[in-house]
Amino acid sequence: MDVSKSVPLSVAAERAIVIKSPEELAVMRRAGQIVAAILARLVKEVRPGLVTAELETITQEELKRQGALSSFKGYRGYPASLCVSINDEIVHGIPGPRVLKEGDIVALDMGTIVDGFQGDGATTVGVGKIGPRARRLIEVTQGALDAGIAAARGGAWLGDISAAIQEYVESRGFSIVREYVGHGIGRQMHEEPQVPNFGERGTGPRLRKGMALALEPMVNAGGWRTRVKEDRWTVVTADGSLSAHFEHTIAITDGEAEILTRL
Numbered sequence: 001m002d003v004s005k006s007v008p009l010s011v012a013a014e015r016a017i018v019i020k021s022p023e024e025l026a027v028m029r030r031a032g033q034i035v036a037a038i039l040a041r042l043v044k045e046v047r048p049g050l051v052t053a054e055l056e057t058i059t060q061e062e063l064k065r066q067g068a069l070s071s072f073k074g075y076r077g078y079p080a081s082l083c084v085s086i087n088d089e090i091v092h093g094i095p096g097p098r099v100l101k102e103g104d105i106v107a108l109d110m111g112t113i114v115d116g117f118q119g120d121g122a123t124t125v126g127v128g129k130i131g132p133r134a135r136r137l138i139e140v141t142q143g144a145l146d147a148g149i150a151a152a153r154g155g156a157w158l159g160d161i162s163a164a165i166q167e168y169v170e171s172r173g174f175s176i177v178r179e180y181v182g183h184g185i186g187r188q189m190h191e192e193p194q195v196p197n198f199g200e201r202g203t204g205p206r207l208r209k210g211m212a213l214a215l216e217p218m219v220n221a222g223g224w225r226t227r228v229k230e231d232r233w234t235v236v237t238a239d240g241s242l243s244a245h246f247e248h249t250i251a252i253t254d255g256e257a258e259i260l261t262r263l
């Protein structure tokens with residue numbers, strides 16, 4: 001989520017984290033499975049020469065076919081149901097006339113609403129053959145998400161997730177974006193708490209069964225600073241370096257977290 005567009009921290013801190021019942025989590029599981037299925041389909045479509053608007057068309061068709069609504073379209077005026085962020089674009093790229101070319105890396109981010117509950121997920125893939133640094137960046141970002149999920153055990157602290165992600169990324173020589181963070185999710189796409197991808201172990205709220213979180217590390221090959229393009233949506237790296245993004249919606253249990261957006 002975009003921190004700058006969210007409510008001030010002082011207000012946000014007073015809003016409670018909503019615990020989901022097993023029945024509500026069952027609905028969120030369905031929302032998450034549709035996210036996973038659509039992202040898998042989109043990944044198969046990615047190839048040199050593809051116009052990114054085509055990915056939006058497929059997303060809309062698939063949402064309709066699966067009986068789900070888009071959580072993105074119309075959100076604060078966002079014009080599409082998918083975000084396509086290429087190379088130095090970090091998040092919130094708008095599908096359009098741009099043509100994918102061999103060697104690009106493409107982050108695909110989408111969200112669903114099913115029976116009033118949301119799922120949110122993202123993945124990054126290469127277009128055709130990509131360079132070794134791009135491949136490594138994708139690998140490390142995926143690994144960072146996995147490390148965050150591994151830390152998201154019932155009884156742990158929110159800061160344990162943040163620290164696990166930050167350490168994973170920085171120890172491998174990349175940087176973690178700070179101005180955009182993960183989030184609680186449920187009836188709203190963005191609920192409490194914010195889930196920063198950097199922080200200290202043993203801080204923040206305690207993780208407990210029935211919390212649902214979207215973890216979404218955004219990792220840059222260069223520095224962590226960002227800039228928003230003239231379209232007022234697309235977030236790019238300030239230094240023009242490559243960036244990758246992975247996201248899963250997870251449910252906290254008494255043990256390991258359950259990944260709701262994995263097929």
Ligand code: MF3
Binds near residue numbers: 001247
């Ligand atoms: N996964 C992103 C987020 O959690 C996607 C939001 S894009 C928007 O913020 F268009 F819906 F804003």
Ligand code: CO
Binds near residue numbers: 001120121182183
């Ligand atoms: Co999200």
